Every structure is written in structure tokens, then in C-alpha cells.
Amino acid sequence: MTLFERLKADAAAEWRSYVDHAFVRALGDGSLPEAAFRSYLVQDYLFLIQFARAYGLAVYKGGRLSDMRAAAATLHAILDVEMDLHVRVCARWGLTADDLEAAEEGGACVAYTRFVLDAGLQGDLLDLLTALSPCVVGYAEIGAALTRAGVADDNPYRAWIEEYAGPAYQEIAESARATLDRLGEERLTPTRYVELAKLFGAASRLEAAFWQAALNAAAD
Numbered sequence: 001m002t003l004f005e006r007l008k009a010d011a012a013a014e015w016r017s018y019v020d021h022a023f024v025r026a027l028g029d030g031s032l033p034e035a036a037f038r039s040y041l042v043q044d045y046l047f048l049i050q051f052a053r054a055y056g057l058a059v060y061k062g063g064r065l066s067d068m069r070a071a072a073a074t075l076h077a078i079l080d081v082e083m084d085l086h087v088r089v090c091a092r093w094g095l096t097a098d099d100l101e102a103a104e105e106g107g108a109c110v111a112y113t114r115f116v117l118d119a120g121l122q123g124d125l126l127d128l129l130t131a132l133s134p135c136v137v138g139y140a141e142i143g144a145a146l147t148r149a150g151v152a153d154d155n156p157y158r159a160w161i162e163e164y165a166g167p168a169y170q171e172i173a174e175s176a177r178a179t180l181d182r183l184g185e186e187r188l189t190p191t192r193y194v195e196l197a198k199l200f201g202a203a204s205r206l207e208a209a210f211w212q213a214a215l216n217a218a219a220d
């Protein structure tokens, strides 16, 4: 088993609470309240800013050029591809650049992103990439699973789902997985694994809480 497969298997309940969250199911069948999606989009803009910082930290924590280049490529992809895409999706949902700029981070966004940054600051590149892996790999899994289950033509969230199910994002996730697995092969020890499993489980729970916060905001 690769490191990622092992982490996911050992955090099966947390992983399911994230990738099979009520928010995700409602995206898939189109029943998600629009207010929940808008709240999610605003928080995800703020999330992506912190996510970029985390990959900046991964460049710093990378000991070798190959690790630094892999982290720098992801940093570039977030800043110059995913962010533009996100702002365009927001515009289609009536959220302007000013709305996004003015928004304040909710507790779930702060908790998740600062948890990841702290894991990276305290630990090494393997800790940081482990804490980051549920983000990228999880969204790729969600996009692929929803597409496999079938998304109706008139599902308002179809474009979002297709973005994460599409080959560009699937490739980013595959390469994040491969980098983590390679680093795991080099550095993993039994004691290390226990720490990594804790980080992975916590990050998966914090992803589920991120979905839940958007549902809660819409229910207020």
C-alpha cells in the first residue's frame, strides 16, 4: 500500500465524513441551497489564499530542488490558474471581486488553514504534504465520484463538479499523491506514521467542518 492509501484506509470514517458530506451529496443532485454555495465560494476564496501560503511554505521546507519545484508548481497553479477560475465562478454566482475582498474568514476556514500551516511550521515537508493531501486528492475524488454517479444537465453546480472531475485537476491531484508517496518511501518510520495519521485524520475532519460551515451559514 502506498502512504496515501494507508492514511486514507486508517482514517476511513473521517475521510467518508468529508468526501460524502451532505453538502457534497447536495451538489451532486443539485439540491444544495444557493446561499450555501455562495457562502462556500466566498470562504473558499479565502481558503485558497491560505492554501497558496502553505505551498509557499512547502517550497521553503523542501530540502531538494525537485521537492521545491513540485511545491512551486502547485503554488503557481493555485495563484495563476485555480484562483482566476474561482473568481470567474464567483462572478457567475453574482459575487464581485469587491465582495470577495471584503469578506471575513469564518471559523472553519481559519481552523483548517492555520492547522495545516502550523503542521508545516512545526514539522517537515512530509508533515506538511500529509496535512495538505486531503484537500487536493479529496476534491479530485469528489469530482470523479459525482461525475460517475451522473450529473443532470440542469444541475446548477455542474460546472463546478466538471472542473474538479476534469483532467487538469485530476492530474494535479495525481501528482500531489505521487509526491507524498515518494517522500513517504524515503522517510517513513513506524513512529512517524502515527504522527502523520493524526494529521491526516484531523485535516479530513476539518474539510468536513468546512462543508458543514457553509450549510450552517445558509440555515441562519
Ligand SMILES: Cc1ncc(CO)c(N)n1
Residues within 6 Å of the ligand: 044, 047, 134, 135, 136, 139, 207, 210
Ligand atoms: C476547502 C477546500 N479544500 C480543497 C480544495 C481543493 O483545491 C478547495 N478548493 N477548498
